[in-house]
Amino acid sequence: MRADAKKNYSHILTVAREVVAEHGADASMRDIARRADVGLATLLRHFPxxxxxxxxxxxxxxxxxxxxxxxxxxxxxxxxxxxxxxxxxxxxxxxxxxxxxxxxxxxxxxxxxxxxxxxxxxxxxxxxxxxxxxxxxxxxxxxxxxxxxxxxxxxxxxxxxxxxxxxxxxxxxxxxxxxxxxxxxxxxxxxx
Incomplete structure (x- = not known):
């Protein structure tokens, strides 16, 4: 994994932990992407x-x-x-x-x-x-x-x-x- 992709991956996971802590397993993938400041396609590329x-x-x-x-x-x-x-x-x-x-x-x-x-x-x-x-x-x-x-x-x-x-x-x-x-x-x- 390239360095920028690895950084993106880690950042998405950090934000996802925060969103899941607030909203549980029903947290919206779209909300996670928005709060991570990445596109939904980027989120889905890492986590299909x-x-x-x-x-x-x-x-x-x-x-x-x-x-x-x-x-x-x-x-x-x-x-x-x-x-x-x-x-x-x-x-x-x-x-x-x-x-x-x-x-x-x-x-x-x-x-x-x-x-x-x-x-x-x-x-x-x-x-x-x-x-x-x-x-x-x-x-x-x-x-x-x-x-x-x-x-x-x-x-x-x-x-x-x-x-x-x-x-x-x-x-x-x-x-x-x-x-x-x-x-x-x-x-x-x-x-x-």
């Missing part, structure tokens, strides 16, 4: 779709999120890792209003620019769940798709202003339904 723009915006955060899952796999007990993973996910979801809906839609669409990132988050989630299930600390009647769906639903829910203040409580309820016993309380018989 809204998903491509979000992939570029979220790439660093999603990489960090999936890296965190790897750390949790080795440094925490399986049930604590799942609870921590949910909290990390919620922090991410609350940082990018509306992005959870885009990710949920891209989850099964290999043609989506967000597909690879969604697949990485899904895979990390599934590994953490399988580890907890192998230790008998998570329900055995769910899989990675179920967990990703619960994470997406919770992320979407706390996007709503009336539920945002209850995010921690909702994480506690959802993880309590997944785990066979509360973190740190010792194993007990798995629920049917």
């Amino acid at each position: 779709s809204r998903e491509a723009l979000f992939e570029a915006l979220l790439c660093t955060n999603l990489d960090a999120l999936t890296q965190k899952a790897g750390e949790l796999e080795t440094s925490n007990s399986p049930e604590e890792a799942l609870v921590s993973w949910f909290r990390e996910w919620m922090a991410f979801a609350q940082g990018y209003r509306g992005v959870v809906a885009l990710m949920a839609a891209a989850h099964t669409n290999p043609d989506s620019a967000l597909y690879a990132s969604c697949a990485a988050v899904h895979s990390a989630s599934a590994r953490l769940l399988l580890r907890a299930q192998a230790e008998g600390t998570a329900r055995n009647d769910m899989n990675g798709d179920d967990l990703f769906g619960l994470m997406a639903a919770l992320g979407w829910l706390v996007d709503l202003p009336s539920f945002a203040p209850r995010a921690d409580h909702l994480v506690h309820i959802i993880t309590g339904a997944i785990l066979t016993y509360p973190p740190g309380k010792g194993a007990r018989k798995a629920r049917p």
